[in-house]
Amino acid sequence: MNHYYTNDPDLAHDEHSFDFELGGHSLRFTSDNGVFSKHTVDFGSRVLIATILAEELPAGPILDVGTGYGPIGLALAKRFPDRQVTMSDVNERALALAQRNATDNDISNVTIVESSMYDQIDGQFGVIVTNPPIRAGKTIVSGILAGAAEHLLPHGQLYAVIQKKQGAPSALKLMKTIYQDASIVKKEHGYYILKATKQVFLY
Numbered sequence: 575m576n577h578y579y580t581n582d583p584d585l586a587h588d589e590h591s592f593d594f595e596l597g598g599h600s601l602r603f604t605s606d607n608g609v610f611s612k613h614t615v616d617f618g619s620r621v622l623i624a625t626i627l628a629e630e631l632p633a634g635p636i637l638d639v640g641t642g643y644g645p646i647g648l649a650l651a652k653r654f655p656d657r658q659v660t661m662s663d664v665n666e667r668a669l670a671l672a673q674r675n676a677t678d679n680d681i682s683n684v685t686i687v688e689s690s691m692y693d694q695i696d697g698q699f700g701v702i703v704t705n706p707p708i709r710a711g712k713t714i715v716s717g718i719l720a721g722a723a724e725h726l727l728p729h730g731q732l733y734a735v736i737q738k739k740q741g742a743p744s745a746l747k748l749m750k751t752i753y754q755d756a757s758i759v760k761k762e763h764g765y766y767i768l769k770a771t772k773q774v775f776l777y
Contacts, residue, residue: 587607594645596623596645597623597624601675602679603675608667619735631701632700634700635697639703642672643675644661646703647703651681662687669688701730702733703733706719715736719732730771731769735767736765746758746768753773
C-alpha cells in the first residue's frame with residue numbers, strides 16, 4: 575500500500591489542480607496520487623500558515639520539513655520574497671510537484687531537497703516549520719521535532735501542527751524537554767500549533 579511519506583514511482587498518476595488563497599495570495603497547486611491531502615490544502619496546514627504569519631518571526635532562512643506538494647513552504651516564500659525557503663520531503667513525486675508549483679506561481683526563492691528528516695539538510699535556519707507525517711509513526715515525528723534544534727539559529731523558532739488526538743500533548747512535552755521555551759500558540763478544531771525557541775545560554 576502506498577503512503578504519502580514513502581516513495582512509489584510506479585503508482586498511477588491522477589493529477590489534480592486547484593487554486594487556494596494562503597497568506598493573502600492566490601496560489602495554484604497541482605497534486606497527484608501518493609501525496610498528502612491531494613484535493614485541497616489540509617486544515618492543519620492552513621492554521622499553521624495563518625499562525626506563523628501572525629507571529630514576529632526571527633531573521634534568517636526558512637525550512638519546511640515534510641513539504642509535500644508545497645503549500646506551506648510556497649505560501650511563506652510568497653509572503654517573504656526576500657527570504658530563502660528550503661522545502662524538504664522524502665517523497666520524490668511530492669517534490670517534483672512542489673518544484674512545478676513553485677514555477678507555476680513564479681516563486682524563485684525556494685530550494686527543494688529530497689531528505690529524510692534532516693539527513694540532507696545543511697546550514698541553520700531562523701524558522702523551521704512542519705506539518706509532520708503523523709502516519710509515519712512517533713519515531714519520525716519525534717525525530718523531526720528534536721532534530722530541528724541542530725538546524726536552528728540562536729533564538730530560531732520551530733513551529734509544528736499536530737492534532738490533540740494524534741499526540742500534540744506528548745509532542746509539546748518533548749519540545750519542552752529539548753528547547754525549554756515551548757508552548758501552544760494556537761488551538762483550532764482540535765489542531766494545536768506548537769512553538770519552540772532555541773535558547774542561547776551564556777556561561
